Amino acid sequence: MADAINLEEALYHRGVTRRQFLKFCGLMASVLALPPRYAGTIASSLQAAPRLPLVWLEFQDCAGNTESFLRASNPTVSQIVLDLLSVNYHETIMAPAGKQAEQSLEETVKNHPKGYLAVVEGAIPMGEDGVYCTIAGRAAKDIVREVCGNALATIAVGACAWDGGLPAAAPNPTSAVGVKDAVPGITLINMPGCPMNIVNLTGVIVHYLTFKDLPATDQMGRPLFAYGQLIHNYCPRRGHFDAGRFVEEWGDTGHRLGWCLYKMGCKGPQALSNCPSVGWNDATSWPIGSSHGCVGCMSPHFWDTRTPFYERLPNVEGFGIEATADQVGLGVVAGVTAAFAAHGIISAVRGAARPIAKHESPSDQQSGERRDSPSRGSNGP
Numbered sequence: 494m495a496d497a498i499n500l501e502e503a504l505y506h507r508g509v510t511r512r513q514f515l516k517f518c519g520l521m522a523s524v525l526a527l528p529p530r531y532a533g534t535i536a537s538s539l540q541a542a543p544r545l546p547l548v549w550l551e552f553q554d555c556a557g558n559t560e561s562f563l564r565a566s567n568p569t570v571s572q573i574v575l576d577l578l579s580v581n582y583h584e585t586i587m588a589p590a591g592k593q594a595e596q597s598l599e600e601t602v603k604n605h606p607k608g609y610l611a612v613v614e615g616a617i618p619m620g621e622d623g624v625y626c627t628i629a630g631r632a633a634k635d636i637v638r639e640v641c642g643n644a645l646a647t648i649a650v651g652a653c654a655w656d657g658g659l660p661a662a663a664p665n666p667t668s669a670v671g672v673k674d675a676v677p678g679i680t681l682i683n684m685p686g687c688p689m690n691i692v693n694l695t696g697v698i699v700h701y702l703t704f705k706d707l708p709a710t711d712q713m714g715r716p717l718f719a720y721g722q723l724i725h726n727y728c729p730r731r732g733h734f735d736a737g738r739f740v741e742e743w744g745d746t747g748h749r750l751g752w753c754l755y756k757m758g759c760k761g762p763q764a765l766s767n768c769p770s771v772g773w774n775d776a777t778s779w780p781i782g783s784s785h786g787c788v789g790c791m792s793p794h795f796w797d798t799r800t801p802f803y804e805r806l807p808n809v810e811g812f813g814i815e816a817t818a819d820q821v822g823l824g825v826v827a828g829v830t831a832a833f834a835a836h837g838i839i840s841a842v843r844g845a846a847r848p849i850a851k852h853e854s855p856s857d858q859q860s861g862e863r864r865d866s867p868s869r870g871s872n873g874p
């Protein structure tokens with residue numbers, strides 16, 4: 494986009510109509526949990542916003558977040574994002590290579606101190622002085638410290654940039670860590686997921702450009718608008734869970750009818766994400782909508798803590814966990830209610846829930862993650 498023309502004209506030249514732009518602003522207001530009238534505020538703010546330089550670093554990763562970024566389309570979210578930002582460095586998609594590419598990074602850091610956004614994808618290996626991941630002869634740990642330490646804010650996208658993700662899974666041979674541990678003390682937004690959802694990343698950027706501030710986060714640095722609700726509480730299959738209708742085997746009648754996937758290993762009761770409302774692939778579907786259980790990819794160290802993916806959650810704490818799915822399924826409503834109440838008392842007395850056996854069902858409300866109080870742009874614990 495030429496700097497001389499405004500955003501609306503630039504979008505027009507990219508084939509984005511004003512109607513589509515306003516639709517995008519309405520979507521952003523919705524994603525950010527703002528009243529619909531804020532769509533106009535967002536539109537006027539974005540049109541007046543200066544182009545913000547951005548650098549996108551990739552380290553120990555699979556480029557899944559880049560794929561998520563590039564696959565965003567209708568109504569051309571990626572076009573709008575790219576026109577809002579000046580993407581000065583992104584190894585996977587930038588035209589220059591080698592020294593020219595590295596020069597773009599150097600110049601951005603040097604010419605825009607505390608004036609650019611850094612997006613980090615992938616884990617940072619700290620072992621053996623960082624030798625497991627080097628770019629242009631420099632260790633990832635040194636690059637990320639310099640670039641993120643000089644940015645106005647850093648956004649860690651994907652599970653690997655958040656807490657090390659797959660590279661950090663046991664036994665973590667490269668001593669991989671996430672950005673918060675590699676560069677403590679910076680202004681950081683964490684957007685876990687495998688990959689993160691481009692709609693949510695766009696929401697963070699739009700929030701910053703509209704309000705000149707980062708969105709409120711939990712104590713792990715995750716934006717509350719995207720990671721503030723349990724999947725289980727908004728899942729369209731929740732009615733089946735409450736009624737005791739569970740898929741027992743892949744392809745069985747319950748599976749074909751869209752029943753609850755808890756017994757097939759769904760981690761939705763412990764996963765904080767707006768997946769049910771935002772969806773994936775232009776909101777065409779999402780994992781549970783495609784009849785696969787949630788694997789909890791937005792939960793801390795999910796490769797270690799949420800596996801095996803096809804085993805039911807072993808320790809869902811709270812009210813009512815002792816009511817068996819089989820009991821509910823048989824319609825023993827009175828007995829189940831009594832069991833719920835009795836267990837609630839017993840659990841309160843003993844103060845801890847025991848692991849759930851294979852034949853039992855979970856609680857309906859509790860999360861294994863902490864529901865933290867809001868903060869802004871925190872670095873997390």
Ligand code: SF4
Nearest residue numbers: 728753754755759761
């Ligand atoms: S266990 Fe999974 S599929 Fe079942 S209601 Fe909860 S989130 Fe939805």
